[in-house]
Amino acid sequence: MTTLNNKMDPLMKIHSETEHIRLASGTPIADRVVSDIFSYTEKIVQKVVIREVSGQKSWKDKIDQIVISRVFGYPLMLLLLGAVFWITIAGANIPSQMIAAVLFAFQDILTHWFEVVQAPAWLHGVLVLGMYRTLAWVIAVMLPPMAIFFPLFTILEDLGYLPRVAFNLDNMFKKAKACGKQCLTMCMGFGCNAAGVVSTRIIDSPRERLIAILTNNFVPCNGRFPTLIAIASIFMASSLVFSQSLQAAGIITLIVLLGVAVTFVVSWILSSTILKGEPSSFVLELPPYRKPKFGAVLYRSIIDRTLFVLRRAIVIAAPAGAITWIMANVYIGDLSVIAYIAGALNPLAKAIGLDGFILMAFILGLPANEIVVPILLMSYLATGQLTEFGSLLELKEILIANGWTWLTAFNTMLFALLHWPCATTLLSMYKETGSKKWTFVGFIIPTVIAFAVCFIVAQTVYFFGLA
Amino acid sequence: MLQAPGRIMREHFGIKTSGEQYVIALAGNPNVGKSTVFNTLTGLHQHTGNWPGKTVDNAQGKYSYKDKSFLLVDLPGTYSLLAHTVEEEIARDFICFGQPDATIVVLDATSLERNLNLAMQVMEITSNVIICVNLIDEARKKKLKIDFKELEKELGVPIIPTAARNGEGLKELQKAVYTMAVEKVIASPKQVVYSEEVEKAIKILMPKVEALGLARIVNPKWLALRLLDSDVSFIKTISRYATTQTQQMVAHKEQGREFTL
Numbered sequence: 001m002t003t004l005n006n007k008m009d010p011l012m013k014i015h016s017e018t019e020h021i022r023l024a025s026g027t028p029i030a031d032r033v034v035s036d037i038f039s040y041t042e043k044i045v046q047k048v049v050i051r052e053v054s055g056q057k058s059w060k061d062k063i064d065q066i067v068i069s070r071v072f073g074y075p076l077m078l079l080l081l082g083a084v085f086w087i088t089i090a091g092a093n094i095p096s097q098m099i100a101a102v103l104f105a106f107q108d109i110l111t112h113w114f115e116v117v118q119a120p121a122w123l124h125g126v127l128v129l130g131m132y133r134t135l136a137w138v139i140a141v142m143l144p145p146m147a148i149f150f151p152l153f154t155i156l157e158d159l160g161y162l163p164r165v166a167f168n169l170d171n172m173f174k175k176a177k178a179c180g181k182q183c184l185t186m187c188m189g190f191g192c193n194a195a196g197v198v199s200t201r202i203i204d205s206p207r208e209r210l211i212a213i214l215t216n217n218f219v220p221c222n223g224r225f226p227t228l229i230a231i232a233s234i235f236m237a238s239s240l241v242f243s244q245s246l247q248a249a250g251i252i253t254l255i256v257l258l259g260v261a262v263t264f265v266v267s268w269i270l271s272s273t274i275l276k277g278e279p280s281s282f283v284l285e286l287p288p289y290r291k292p293k294f295g296a297v298l299y300r301s302i303i304d305r306t307l308f309v310l311r312r313a314i315v316i317a318a319p320a321g322a323i324t325w326i327m328a329n330v331y332i333g334d335l336s337v338i339a340y341i342a343g344a345l346n347p348l349a350k351a352i353g354l355d356g357f358i359l360m361a362f363i364l365g366l367p368a369n370e371i372v373v374p375i376l377l378m379s380y381l382a383t384g385q386l387t388e389f390g391s392l393l394e395l396k397e398i399l400i401a402n403g404w405t406w407l408t409a410f411n412t413m414l415f416a417l418l419h420w421p422c423a424t425t426l427l428s429m430y431k432e433t434g435s436k437k438w439t440f441v442g443f444i445i446p447t448v449i450a451f452a453v454c455f456i457v458a459q460t461v462y463f464f465g466l467a
Numbered sequence: 468m469l470q471a472p473g474r475i476m477r478e479h480f481g482i483k484t485s486g487e488q489y490v491i492a493l494a495g496n497p498n499v500g501k502s503t504v505f506n507t508l509t510g511l512h513q514h515t516g517n518w519p520g521k522t523v524d525n526a527q528g529k530y531s532y533k534d535k536s537f538l539l540v541d542l543p544g545t546y547s548l549l550a551h552t553v554e555e556e557i558a559r560d561f562i563c564f565g566q567p568d569a570t571i572v573v574l575d576a577t578s579l580e581r582n583l584n585l586a587m588q589v590m591e592i593t594s595n596v597i598i599c600v601n602l603i604d605e606a607r608k609k610k611l612k613i614d615f616k617e618l619e620k621e622l623g624v625p626i627i628p629t630a631a632r633n634g635e636g637l638k639e640l641q642k643a644v645y646t647m648a649v650e651k652v653i654a655s656p657k658q659v660v661y662s663e664e665v666e667k668a669i670k671i672l673m674p675k676v677e678a679l680g681l682a683r684i685v686n687p688k689w690l691a692l693r694l695l696d697s698d699v700s701f702i703k704t705i706s707r708y709a710t711t712q713t714q715q716m717v718a719h720k721e722q723g724r725e726f727t728l
Contacts, residue, residue: 010679034584036661044621047617049611049612050614
């Protein structure tokens with residue numbers, strides 16, 4: 001029997017003896033082995049394969065040389081990201097105002113009808129000032145940016161650019177001791193975090209999968225992008241000045257980059273503490289560049305994404321609008337319910353550079369992040385005196401009248417990026433991990449980070465008296 | 468005695484051979500027409516299920532050639548054998564421990580470079596490799612010319628060009644399998660030459676690995692590489708395998724002693 005046990009030991013002994021060889025080399029041996037095999041086969045293929053038509057292939061290779069090069073890869077990614085945001089913000093302004101004008105003109109007609117049939121004031125309040133106005137805002141503020149952003153994103157997807165992004169980011173994920181495939185689940189998260197969490201099934205190591213699940217929330221999803229874009233375009237680019245829309249695009253790019261950076265940092269911290277381990281490598285197939293099909297892009301971006309998100313927003317926003325209106329018009333003593341809650345949240349919210357209404361909107365937005373901005377606007381509009389407005393330009397004035405500064409706008413965007421996942425995402429986390437504990441971790445990590453980051457930013461700004 | 472451990476390992480993989488039947492493994496990247504090769508060769512004589520204890524599909528099929536029976540085992544489609552996924556682990560463990568009489572690696576003729584990566588890894592594990600370069604019809608469409616003679620020289624294993632969809636080249640494939648599995652004409656696959664640093668590390672490890680006396684189970688260079696890239700799951704698997712084999716040999720000896728007594 002002793003021989004049997006000894007048979008096992010020598011192998012593990014040699015394995016531990018190889019440790020110093022592994023530590024001595026810069027790049028992991030496993031990676032070098034893979035790249036060596038590839039360079040070996042490359043030489044063979046050069047000898048045995050003759051391409052009669054070489055034009056097309058080299059065209060693709062030339063693009064790849066730039067797109068996934070060490071020098072141009074990252075700047076190009078930034079540039080594309082920034083350009084997409086800029087087109088979205090600059091392009092969404094005019095249609096937003098047009099839609100707002102039409103929908104609010106219709107609100108006056110609705111009000112007139114209610115007067116004609118002599119409906120009670122509360123009914124008019126709940127249905128028109130509550131539900132209809134929230135819906136109008138959701139559509140006016142969110143539809144145009146989505147209708148521009150999603151087709152652009154879909155085009156990049158169809159071109160075959162996203163797998164190249166994964167290729168570029170693989171190294172970063174390695175450094176964070178996570179799986180490179182996490183980049184793909186992260187990209188999926190840009191669409192929907194719940195889908196992103198489910199897509200982590202492509203990661204095989206349970207450790208890396210858990211990291212991907214817990215950090216997916218740090219990329220803004222379909223629901224939060226419009227929030228970011230709406231705030232950026234309302235507050236930072238409400239006039240049509242070119243430099244302002246550029247600035248807004250820059251800030252959103254910055255916010256998204258911050259989200260990605262937080263993903264790396266949190267992944268790294270997790271894999272150095274509670275989820276220790278080494279990253280595994282994987283083979284990523286770069287698909288050929290394809291010309292996007294116009295119809296497919298339009299269908300997928302407008303029907304699958306824009307209208308899907310809009311429908312979800314409307315379904316949740318309509319009742320939320322009604323509830324918000326009721327809360328704003330039911331009084332406890334001198335204060336409306338909404339002012340009461342906001343007042344209670346205010347000290348905490350102020351410390352992190354927000355106000356009670358914003359924090360309340362985020363809390364009420366737990367079922368779906370799409371309704372954060374509508375709830376926010378509703379609560380300002382329902383309580384404040386400013387009930388008449390004609391264009392998006394005036395929205396900024398409403399916000400300023402409610403004490404917004406650039407810090408409030410910036411921190412609201414930060415909070416939107418970093419705060420707790422929506423209910424659907426939490427449910428997906430629970431289903432995927434099968435553990436209440438990990439779901440709670442998935443809730444608490446972003447929450448703590450959101451409060452901490454906003455607190456630090458706010459206190460720094462207060463301290464230097466910048467806002 | 469040489470056969471026995473292999474048989475047992477095959478059963479461990481859910482492979483049961485009947486009588487004199489040769490086991491042929493079928494490996495390849497995803498989307499290279501591996502299933503087409505499998506279906507065309509085996510026709511309706513298929514059996515599908517799962518790999519024992521894994522949720523990965525396992526298909527086996529029979530075919531006959533020159534009165535010999537062959538059991539074709541369709542391995543999961545993988546890009547590599549470095550075992551980062553369950554599929555890769557299954558493919559690697561079967562090629563390594565299932566002791567197939569031959570392993571066919573199906574390659575996509577239109578992207579040989581990527582596909583050869585897997586082929587080189589298989590050739591590091593076993594010498595009984597036949598390379599089937601599939602989709603040559605598509606390569607022709609894309610005006611790719613492949614020098615198969617030169618490729619055979621470079622790799623040191625039989626190369627069979629096929630277009631499985633049209634049945635082109637499959638007779639030659641069967642013949643090559645017969646030659647290797649039945650007539651025991653073994654190929655001598657060329658090995659990857661690694662960069663200096665890796666080769667040096669291998670050289671340091673080789674004496675220690677060879678001293679273990681596992682050469683009959685696994686290619687020492689491949690084992691050295693796995694030790695180097697710290698593939699702990701594989702190291703555990705081989706330890707386990709070595710243990711079971713030794714147990715069998717001990718059992719064998721004890722039996723023998725009883726007979727002599």
